Amino acid sequence: MSRVRIKDVAEYANVSTATVSHVINQTRFVSDETRDRVLAAIETLHYQPSAIARGLATNATRTIGLIVSDITNPFFTAVTRGVEDEINRHGFHTILSNTDEDPEREDEYLRLLSARQIDGLIIAPARAHSERLLSISESGIPIVLIDRAATGVPAPLVSVDNEGGAYLAVKHLLELGHRRIGILMGMETISTHVMRLNGYKRALTEAGLTIDETLIARTDNWLYLPHANGIASTPPKALTNFQMTPSTFNALQHLLDLPSRPTAIFVTNNQMTLGTLFALKERKLRCPDDISIISFDDHDWAPLFDPPITVVRQPTYHLGQTAANLLMRLIHGEEVEYPSPLPVEFMERESCRRVEAIPSL
Amino acid sequence: MSRVRIKDVAEYANVSTATVSHVINQTRFVSDETRDRVLAAIETLHYQPSAIARGLATNATRTIGLIVSDITNPFFTAVTRGVEDEINRHGFHTILSNTDEDPEREDEYLRLLSARQIDGLIIAPARAHSERLLSISESGIPIVLIDRAATGVPAPLVSVDNEGGAYLAVKHLLELGHRRIGILMGMETISTHVMRLNGYKRALTEAGLTIDETLIARTDNWLYLPHANGIASTPPKALTNFQMTPSTFNALQHLLDLPSRPTAIFVTNNQMTLGTLFALKERKLRCPDDISIISFDDHDWAPLFDPPITVVRQPTYHLGQTAANLLMRLIHGEEVEYPSPLPVEFMERESCRRVEAIPSL
DNA sequence: CTGTTAGCGCATTCAA
């Protein structure tokens, strides 16, 4: 730890602590001569100002909080990296927290972070309405929402065009001749999923189809597999009931067990896509021969799956960057206008096939 | 921000600030009556102690630093999650930094973190020897190394049995009859890769084979693809030259262009595995028919590749947990013994085939 | 059982 304090530097350089402070922060004029002396002293003593003390004096910590549901979700991994890079570029630090979509954990983290006097917060809220988030906002700390909206919080939202992206995906399936199109979606407490459902519905409606509620499978984002399944080293997600019920896997079984099975499924995030592929494998269903899959959110390995997955890609890293950049501007007291949704990109690969005849109903 | 200070609580409860502090920290006896009064005051005033002020007074920030090369690498993602969970369980926070294996960035982050007076540090060092890491260690802040060793730093290392795992992998290939076995490895500045190379060599030597240097392909961990290749939304890794040269892709070309091509390749981490699969695809080489692949480090999607990849799995999440747990004990002043490497697990899938005849030499 | 008070290391106002 920096055992040498500003006082030591001052004595060594034969100036007051005020002067040392001012040369460090360039906050008032100091003659070349004394400045050099101070700088030299800092150098030889290896002086390193204490961020803590500075924080107490200035009421600014140069630290921001980042709250996501799970860093292990590749979407948030990339977002986090984007935030990190941008934040660090400004000489700030990021404190990371995972909520696992649990509102209580979110509350706890919000409490802890505000005690830490973070200078700003980037959050993918676990639910649409949070009292604590509101009160943090009211206390004046800048907030940027990422990926998901929160009601009542006067903060910019950085997200993609979820409705439009979903619309694109489903439209693609329609154009390939599909008529019974299922959707596998996450919790409707999350605005993102609602938007994607909306896009799905709009595409179907525009095509003159009616919405069949049995084709809408809901799941949480977690546990895409009945466990003990021998796959990699992810956190023990199966630990809480909250995370268990109902898994992607189960939700999908329902869809596949339907008397008239959908010929295509729109899967609304990348974790559920994994679950879907596992489920198809277990049921020995071939994609795209038996069923077509299109997914929201791309990843590095999507082109390497069997088959390569057709997706709607979101600019994940850029999402994080944008949010961080916005937050920095808010922290610096600038006015920012609320950004419009970032565009998504359609990536056609091989997981959707053309169907000729409308399946018998 | 917490506008209400300890003084306000004290006045409201008609006690001294000392008493308030003591009921909060349970650091000396307080009568039930006054304690209740204080607690009530805290409640009604929504008092939230300032972590900053506390930090200045106690010289402890309840914050640790975590330095990895890239959170986007699924290995470090899982490790980070493990660290996070364990650290938060103790009421501490984690500050995250990505070095991209760049020693200068590492130095910079170390500097910033020590100015922040973190209570401890978990680091996957970018290189074996770091002066700054040494000096941080000497200044008395607890350090735990993760995944990789660093010379001269008196800190526990939490890693897996890299040598043994590599040995296992190569032994498997040998048992399947392979004799020309290539290795695709990362930078030798990282101890982990050296250990894996050692395991590779030991297996070959024990089998009575001589080490063929042309079968050893070295690469950095980055950029597993010539860019503009239309895959997901990872950070712009191609931005620095450091990260570009020589990519997995190129290193692999060399191996595949060999006059007598290896019949199997041991790929020493998951990022390079992606690169390998892309390269095979581009060369229209079938795995395992044309070439067998075995990889160090598992991931959720490995079973879904075509073919499912045989791997040596490491307990990534557990690795992070263990490191964090160790660090907490160091922070609390406990003596800890240096842990032995965690065991790896062999996961046979379908990317390695038996070869009958020894290929003509 | 509880209160007074002196720092923690820095930034900053007021003076000079």
Place this chain on the structure above:
DNA sequence: TTGAATGCGCTAACAG
């Protein structure tokens, strides 16, 4: 062009 002195909010002697 620079110093002296005060305070940021809390903890922890020391005192009672």
